[in-house]
Amino acid sequence: xxxxxxxxxxxxxxxxxxxxxxxxxxLAAGRSAIGALEGFPxxxxxxxxxxxxxxxxxxxxxxxxxxxxxxxxxxxxAAAEAVADCGIEWSEALRESTGVITGSCVGGKNTExxxxxxxxxxxxxxxxxxxxxxTMANAGxxxxxxxxxxxxxxxxxxxxxxxxxxxxxxxxWMIRQGQLEMAIAGGSEAPFTLGHLKAWxxxxxxxxxxxxxxxxxxxxxxxxxGAAMLVLEPLDxxxxxxxxxxxxxxxxxxxxxxHHITQPSTEGAAKAMRLALRDAGLEAKQVGYVNAHxxxxxxxxxxxxxxxxxxxPDGVAVSSTKSMHGHxxxxxxxxxxxxxxxxxHNGLLPPTAxxxxxxxxxxxxxxxxxxxxxxxxxAISSSFAFGGLNAVLAFRCL
Amino acid sequence: MPETTVERVIRVIxxxxxxxxxxxAAITPSSTFEELGIDSLDxxxxxxxxxxxxxxxxxDDAAKSIRGIADITEGIGKLLAEKx
Numbered sequence: 001x002x003x004x005x006x007x008x009x010x011x012x013x014x015x016x017x018x019x020x021x022x023x024x025x026x027l028a029a030g031r032s033a034i035g036a037l038e039g040f041p042x043x044x045x046x047x048x049x050x051x052x053x054x055x056x057x058x059x060x061x062x063x064x065x066x067x068x069x070x071x072x073x074x075x076x077x078a079a080a081e082a083v084a085d086c087g088i089e090w091s092e093a094l095r096e097s098t099g100v101i102t103g104s105c106v107g108g109k110n111t112e113x114x115x116x117x118x119x120x121x122x123x124x125x126x127x128x129x130x131x132x133x134x135t136m137a138n139a140g141x142x143x144x145x146x147x148x149x150x151x152x153x154x155x156x157x158x159x160x161x162x163x164x165x166x167x168x169x170x171x172x173w174m175i176r177q178g179q180l181e182m183a184i185a186g187g188s189e190a191p192f193t194l195g196h197l198k199a200w201x202x203x204x205x206x207x208x209x210x211x212x213x214x215x216x217x218x219x220x221x222x223x224x225x226g227a228a229m230l231v232l233e234p235l236d237x238x239x240x241x242x243x244x245x246x247x248x249x250x251x252x253x254x255x256x257x258x259h260h261i262t263q264p265s266t267e268g269a270a271k272a273m274r275l276a277l278r279d280a281g282l283e284a285k286q287v288g289y290v291n292a293h294x295x296x297x298x299x300x301x302x303x304x305x306x307x308x309x310x311x312x313p314d315g316v317a318v319s320s321t322k323s324m325h326g327h328x329x330x331x332x333x334x335x336x337x338x339x340x341x342x343x344x345h346n347g348l349l350p351p352t353a354x355x356x357x358x359x360x361x362x363x364x365x366x367x368x369x370x371x372x373x374x375x376x377x378x379a380i381s382s383s384f385a386f387g388g389l390n391a392v393l394a395f396r397c398l
Numbered sequence: 399m400p401e402t403t404v405e406r407v408i409r410v411i412x413x414x415x416x417x418x419x420x421x422x423a424a425i426t427p428s429s430t431f432e433e434l435g436i437d438s439l440d441x442x443x444x445x446x447x448x449x450x451x452x453x454x455x456x457x458d459d460a461a462k463s464i465r466g467i468a469d470i471t472e473g474i475g476k477l478l479a480e481k482x
């Protein structure tokens with residue numbers, strides 16, 4: 001079995017917007033959601049792409065909230081939008097063959113941080129019984145599966161900043177091979193806790209102002225949060241039920257640098273991109289847009305740019321939407337996959353916001369500040385994680 | 399009048415379960431978890447809340463054997479008596 005797989009529903013909940021329409025409006029306008037970091041005066045860096053005004057009570061009952069860390073709430077909200085968007089009518093057979101495959105780097109950090117503070121600082125002796133089920137990184141996938149009664153293969157990938165891309169790639173391959181008939185795939189992350197932010201501060205890669213990937217005066221990454229989910233199904237099933245199709249998820253490629261725990265490698269990044277093209281049956285010249293990993297750090301951007309040059313010697317339009325929604329770690333790949341899918345669907349390539357002057361070391365066709373009208377045939381979305389684990393998704397217009 | 403043990407138990411359960419006033423009023427000293435629709439996961443959250451309310455330590459065996467308000471009130475009474 002070697003079925004083509006398409007995206008028939010998307011949901012997004014992040015700093016740029018609490019729905020796919022809000023999200024796309026922000027990206028199309030080049031509007032960055034990066035602003036003052038709220039709630040953490042003890043942290044040296046002062047900017048982030050936080051979701052403002054998250055109202056858990058608008059989405060969940062008080063009893064449900066008891067069981068849901070913020071990252072699982074985000075996952076459920078994005079999944080609800082994606083499922084509604086795809087217009088599926090569940091049958092028992094489809095429920096049995098639908099899986100939920102998610103990415104999360106840090107899991108239930110808010111729950112963990114609060115409870116550890118109670119233990120270490122408040123000297124509390126009793127721990128709330130729901131800390132374990134709230135904290136586990138697969139809580140988002142499990143909660144989505146429970147909500148819709150989905151009993152197909154479901155799991156969570158945790159590969160730092162590539163988590164969601166690894167998850168979506170696995171969903172693609174499992175549907176292609178006939179092990180799943182449908183998947184809800186994506187990622188979610190809620191990394192804003194004092195302990196976690198201090199850890200990022202220690203790494204000294206967070207920008208003191210904003211995120212401007214591939215620019216000469218870039219100063220680092222900006223943390224983001226949120227979730228995005230995609231509904232994936234075989235092309236024939238989507239056509240048979242008359243579903244709206246955003247794009248084909250044509251292929252995926254993965255590689256490991258085996259090089260350095262934080263320094264990226266041109267070879268590893270290029271290898272994952274080439275494997276994604278091969279898996280998708282695409283030539284480099286068919287690809288008109290790269291949604292880059294583009295963190296805005298000194299280490300990532302030139303390495304990624306040289307990998308893009310190597311894979312696309314004739315040039316390709318590149319942007320990093322992290323300049324708008326921040327780096328949402330284990331959710332980043334999913335948010336960027338939705339950005340890429342919507343770019344193909346709308347014939348509009350979102351820009352890198354906050355762009356000043358391109359770094360000479362980043363020799364790419366950067367889409368600066370303003371979206372570019374261009375109906376490209378295919379696009380890729382890259383994630384290159386700490387630990388050197390790379391995953392790239394390739395999408396094609398239908 | 400100060401709250402009795404059973405009143406405190408009912409208050410803790412109602413809060414833990416996010417019951418509204420009507421549902422809270424329906425809890426009696428003889429209500430069982432089954433009648434109240436409280437499952438095992440709810441049960442351990444109630445045990446945690448009771449430990450905090452009464453500042454006692456409920457042993458695992460006792461926590462597992464709780465079936466309703468009467469068990470809890472009796473057990474808490476014993477633990478409070480032991481505490482002195």
